[in-house]
Amino acid sequence: MSNPVTITAPEALPFIEIVREFDAPVSAVYRAHVDPELVKQWLGPHGYEMRIDRYDVRTGGGYRYVHTNDGEEYAFNGVFHVARTDELIIQTFEYEGSPGVVSIETATFVDLGDGRTRLEGHSTFPSVQTRDLIIEQGMEVGVVEGFERLDALVVAD
Amino acid sequence: MDDTELDRAFLALADPVRRGIVARLSRGPAPVGELAEPYAISLQAVSRHVRILQQAGLVTRSRDAQRRPVHLDPDALQHLTAWIDRYRLDHERAFRRLDGVLDDTIAKEERP
Numbered sequence: 001m002s003n004p005v006t007i008t009a010p011e012a013l014p015f016i017e018i019v020r021e022f023d024a025p026v027s028a029v030y031r032a033h034v035d036p037e038l039v040k041q042w043l044g045p046h047g048y049e050m051r052i053d054r055y056d057v058r059t060g061g062g063y064r065y066v067h068t069n070d071g072e073e074y075a076f077n078g079v080f081h082v083a084r085t086d087e088l089i090i091q092t093f094e095y096e097g098s099p100g101v102v103s104i105e106t107a108t109f110v111d112l113g114d115g116r117t118r119l120e121g122h123s124t125f126p127s128v129q130t131r132d133l134i135i136e137q138g139m140e141v142g143v144v145e146g147f148e149r150l151d152a153l154v155v156a157d
Numbered sequence: 158m159d160d161t162e163l164d165r166a167f168l169a170l171a172d173p174v175r176r177g178i179v180a181r182l183s184r185g186p187a188p189v190g191e192l193a194e195p196y197a198i199s200l201q202a203v204s205r206h207v208r209i210l211q212q213a214g215l216v217t218r219s220r221d222a223q224r225r226p227v228h229l230d231p232d233a234l235q236h237l238t239a240w241i242d243r244y245r246l247d248h249e250r251a252f253r254r255l256d257g258v259l260d261d262t263i264a265k266e267e268r269p
Contacts, residue, residue: 005252007245011184020252024259032258042254045247135180135244 014131018121026111029119030086033057033107040065048074057083063091078102086111093123101126162214169213174198175206182216182229192227 008017022029032038036055044050048067055063057080064077078092081104089107094100103125110118125131170176178192193203207227210216217228 003252003256005245005248007248009184018248020248022252022256022259024256024263028259028262029255031262032255038258038262041258042251044251046250132180132184 009131009135012128014125014128016121016123016125016131016135018123020119021112022117022119023115024117025115026086026109026117029117030109033089034083056080057089059083101130103130165213166215169209169215172206172209174203175210178203178206178210178227179215179229182227186219186226186228188226 003021003023005018005020009015032042034057036052039055040050040052043065044067048069051066051068053064053066055065057063059080059082061080061083062078063080064075067074067076075096077094077096081090081092083089086109088109089105091105091107092102093105094102103123105124106122108120108122110120112118123131125134170179174196177195181187181192181195189200189204189207192207193200196203207216207218210227211218215230217230218225219228
């Protein structure tokens with residue numbers, strides 16, 4: 001049984017909020033966001049390999065990584081504005097395919113006790129339009145994937 | 158939602174303009190004029206797209222005489238959410254992988 005993820009995108013504000021609980025202590029959840037060997041095991045879309053050029057989570061540090069899939073490469077980079085162990089990471093996020101469009105991401109790690117943690121993510125985009133574009137692009141791909149799954153079902157019949 | 162309705166909904170969503178309209182309506186109701194803004198097509202063409210979405214049971218139009226805003230039908234869309242909401246799906250999958258990473262690290266710590 002998986003914990004539910006709550007995603008909120010308020011109508012008139014350029015935010016996305018993502019909240020998820022984990023059955024693991026806050027130190028482990030934080031470490032999975034900091035140790036590049038762990039990060040590349042989970043971050044990014046399904047089916048993509050993640051190559052990390054740099055992942056230096058500390059106040060004033062920075063990162064760059066590349067998601068690859070079938071020879072396509074998507075690179076992302078940013079800086080860590082602040083990193084407070086087991087509490088907080090604030091970083092910038094830029095897709096190198098859209099240079100200069102930078103969002104600010106805050107990850108808050110909340111110790112719920114009993115070895116449980118709530119991760120609260122908050123992204124601020126340059127505009128509501130940018131935010132919507134990102135969600136709608138995801139939706140486009142999702143519809144195509146849905147059709148592919150339908151196709152597979154039809155073929156199976 | 159039975160298979161026929163699901164087919165109709167997916168056919169309705171096979172068009173990029175109609176997907177754009179649904180995406181816009183997911184943030185709140187809007188009159189046809191506003192839905193037409195991002196597209197270089199006539200108001201009539203947009204009305205036709207809305208009618209197809211309506212017949213697929215994805216949107217409804219209220220009786221508000223002047224504006225007659227178009228509403229997304231949340232029940233109908235809920236059935237499609239698992240198919241279309243890739244953004245959510247990407248995060249679900251990433252977080253499930255993170256669950257796995259956390260299980261591994263906790264298991265390693267517990268070993269002597």
